[in-house]
Amino acid sequence: MHDMGEKGTTRWRRWLFPALLLAALLGLWQLACSTGAIADALDLESFLVPSPAEVASALWENRGLLAENAWVTLREMLLGILAALAVGVAFAVLMHLSRVLRDATYPLIVASQAIPIVVIAPILVVWFGYGITPKIVIVALICFFPVTVNALDGLRSVDPEAVKMMRSLDASRRQRFWRVEAPAALPSLFTGMKIAVVIAPIGAVFAEWAGSSSGLGHLIQSDMAYFLVARQFATVFVLSAMALALIGLVALAERRVVTWR
Amino acid sequence: MRQDTRMEPESQGSRTVEAPPPQNPAAGDVVLHGVGHAYGQLRTLEGIELELPAQGVLGLVGPSGCGKSTLLELICGLREPSTGTVSMGGATAAEERLASCAFMPQRDLLLPWYSAIDNAALALRNQGMGRREAREAAAGLFERFGLSGFQISRPTELSGGMRQRVAFLRTLIAGKPVLALDEPFASLDAITRAEMQEWLAAALRADPRSVVLVSHDVEEALYLSDRVAVLSARPGRVVAELSAPRPRAADRDAAVTDPAFVAAREEALRALRHGSRGS
Numbered sequence: 406m407h408d409m410g411e412k413g414t415t416r417w418r419r420w421l422f423p424a425l426l427l428a429a430l431l432g433l434w435q436l437a438c439s440t441g442a443i444a445d446a447l448d449l450e451s452f453l454v455p456s457p458a459e460v461a462s463a464l465w466e467n468r469g470l471l472a473e474n475a476w477v478t479l480r481e482m483l484l485g486i487l488a489a490l491a492v493g494v495a496f497a498v499l500m501h502l503s504r505v506l507r508d509a510t511y512p513l514i515v516a517s518q519a520i521p522i523v524v525i526a527p528i529l530v531v532w533f534g535y536g537i538t539p540k541i542v543i544v545a546l547i548c549f550f551p552v553t554v555n556a557l558d559g560l561r562s563v564d565p566e567a568v569k570m571m572r573s574l575d576a577s578r579r580q581r582f583w584r585v586e587a588p589a590a591l592p593s594l595f596t597g598m599k600i601a602v603v604i605a606p607i608g609a610v611f612a613e614w615a616g617s618s619s620g621l622g623h624l625i626q627s628d629m630a631y632f633l634v635a636r637q638f639a640t641v642f643v644l645s646a647m648a649l650a651l652i653g654l655v656a657l658a659e660r661r662v663v664t665w666r
Numbered sequence: 667m668r669q670d671t672r673m674e675p676e677s678q679g680s681r682t683v684e685a686p687p688p689q690n691p692a693a694g695d696v697v698l699h700g701v702g703h704a705y706g707q708l709r710t711l712e713g714i715e716l717e718l719p720a721q722g723v724l725g726l727v728g729p730s731g732c733g734k735s736t737l738l739e740l741i742c743g744l745r746e747p748s749t750g751t752v753s754m755g756g757a758t759a760a761e762e763r764l765a766s767c768a769f770m771p772q773r774d775l776l777l778p779w780y781s782a783i784d785n786a787a788l789a790l791r792n793q794g795m796g797r798r799e800a801r802e803a804a805a806g807l808f809e810r811f812g813l814s815g816f817q818i819s820r821p822t823e824l825s826g827g828m829r830q831r832v833a834f835l836r837t838l839i840a841g842k843p844v845l846a847l848d849e850p851f852a853s854l855d856a857i858t859r860a861e862m863q864e865w866l867a868a869a870l871r872a873d874p875r876s877v878v879l880v881s882h883d884v885e886e887a888l889y890l891s892d893r894v895a896v897l898s899a900r901p902g903r904v905v906a907e908l909s910a911p912r913p914r915a916a917d918r919d920a921a922v923t924d925p926a927f928v929a930a931r932e933e934a935l936r937a938l939r940h941g942s943r944g945s
Contacts, residue, residue, distance in 0.1 A: 566771040573769035574789040588779040665778040
């Protein structure tokens, strides 16, 4: 019982300190805005530097608009992440099974990450039009790397002695894969997915900037013209909240699936 | 120590539960002739001549890095020798050896995503048996091997000794005539190790198989084996071969203090010291 009490306290503290820090930062920000300190320092009109209270009210007043656009962006992110998961896992498995393929593609996959997504987003819009397709492709492109690399690392993490043991216990290649390598790769794959879901909003926003008529990225861009800074902050808040929710979902799925850790 | 009835495999009384018998016990003899092995330029083993009759136990001891584990893998069919032949029941191809030999790696390597019983039944599942059937076949052996009640435990919930028992059961249940054990108890503390040696001796008395046992512990090898081969430092060569005076005696403490045993141990240690100076 004592132990549980201790654990309860720690869990509580884990939430308490970030919450306190966040409250302190928000308080400072609010203070800096209401005294006009930031606007003065940057020589700006005060409406360009919204306080947390103004952002919160923008969030509330625009809830319908934000929800509508959040759904558009969320759909792009989810479909892109799923595409990256399917293609990334398939690629990782193929690279794991064929050394030739791994040696041939690994440097290319790494190099592909060096291409800035901002640069290829407009090209993909030219190729795939203004619909949801280029958004899914861009999100998938940005998520593909962490998924593939982590899945591959997981598959290769299997102890060579375990492979010998399986071979000597009459396991076929397929049985070795499903009974040893695939489960061993799961924790790593989930790590890759956590990275993927937090970078997915970046891909979605860039994709929308390259050409779209809805979505949170589009909203941020069009609000620029009207200096609706408070609503832009509110939109960023929604984007972050979506990424946090997704990472929570992945963590939940991981706890359900990887029960042996 | 001996009051714990779970220690002794046969002490369960009833002999109704049997490990699947080896498919062909006669196929359990192993002959190594002129076996050498090299990794590129690095010669690891040289001119190994060894013979293991069916259902006998051959111990391999030697200084670290002398190629004991490599030799075990050669015997199992997990590797091919660079020179010479390894024959198991007359078969010399690696695939054939792999088919009649079950390998138990140094660490238990139980798969953490499976329960203890699913780990033990792994070979049966690999051989195409359904999950339920395989569990039933393994369940009876859990009783006999002092593991009853631990069927659905996860490997992480088991003690070191328990894990090694499950790992041995996993090896035995494959039903192969030859077992290759790579330092099976190296990771255990001294007391548990002595208990497990006694347990393994009893298991092999009840269910004899041909066993090749790699150990860094001369006493363990001499107690569990019929014959012990002492290997030299790399490239590993057989520098001495001894007969064990009291192989797998029921009372381990009495066996290892027997003057004949002590003399054999001293002889093995001398050979080991001599061999590890290299040639």
